[in-house]
Amino acid sequence: MPIEDAFPHGTPIWVDLQSTDPPAAATYYRELFGWEVGPPLPETGNFSLASARGVAVAALGPLPSEDVPTMWTAYFAVDDLEAAADAARTTGGSILLEPGEPVPGVRLAIVADPAGAVFGLWQRREHNEPWLRDEPGAVDWLELVAPDPESTFGFYTSVLGVGISEMRVGEQPYGLFDVGDTSVAGAYTSDGSEPASWLVYFNVADLDAGVVRATELGGTLRTEPLSAPGVGRWAEIVDPQGAVFALLEPEPEPV
Structure with missing residues (x-):
């Protein structure tokens, strides 16, 4: 199983869900993915740790305030939290949660890029x-x-130190954020009907079965399944509390 424990500057390091109904969300994702979800704990900000096969996968918790929508948040590793937050400020971003230690041992900040997409900075x-x-x-x-x-590419280069490259998904160009020789995230051009955001894709062995299960449990299919050579098949889902995420069945590796 791919278990990561080294997170160079600019690489994804964590995801969490902030929800209007954390217990219901825990039930939904437990039944969808087979996660083991622990109890919410005061020392973790009332977040519950979700794991699969005994290894941490994500955290599920409450919204920080009523004006924040239910959403998945992706976090990126940084060497210096304050420096990364300052870079975000000076390159057109905004700070939604100032650098700090909201739970013991975790130093992070929440920022928005110049287009409004929200993500986290996490000091390793x-x-x-x-x-x-x-x-x-x-x-x-x-x-x-x-x-x-x-x-926004200049923003991410400044804040996360990533390089930018491009691939093709079908006939469309697709941006890539690179740390060294490794692509760690992508960038997709939307039609502009929704606010800019970071989308979290969860791996599934069978997309069709995953979509059926996700909707049977109360989720809503947001996009019909799509596919691309070299990538696989995917679909976007809205969970029962309104958080958007995606299911991805990767294309099998060549034998």
Whole structure:
């Protein structure tokens, strides 16, 4: 199983869900992905830790205030939290949660890029907790979805130190955020009908079965399944509390 415990500057390091109804959300994702979800704990800000096969996958918790929508948030590792937050300020972003330690041992900030997409900055520790990735039920990919993602590339280069490259998904260009030789996230041009956001993709072994299960449990299909050579098949889902996420059945590796 791909277990990550090293997070170079600019790489994804965590995701969490902030929901209007954390117990109902915990039930939904437990039944959808087979997660083990622990109880909410005061020392973790009343978030519950979700794991698969004994390895942490995500956290589920309450909204910080009534004016924040239910949403998945992606976090990126940074070497210096204050420096990254300052870079966000000076390159057109905004700080939604100032750098700090909201729970013991976790230093983070919540920011919005110039297009309004919200994400987290997380200062790495010397010894990081392992994170399960790229397995059924675990995070597989992260994607910036915005009307003009290219306009934010300078922001992300400054804040996260990522490089920018491009691939083709079908006939369309698709932006990539790179750390060294590894692409760690993507950037997709939306039609502009929705606010810019970061979309979290969860790996599934069978997309069709995953979509059926997600909707049977009370979720809503947001986009019909799509596919692309070299990528796989995916669909976007809205959970019962309104958070958007995606299911991805990766294309099998060549034998």
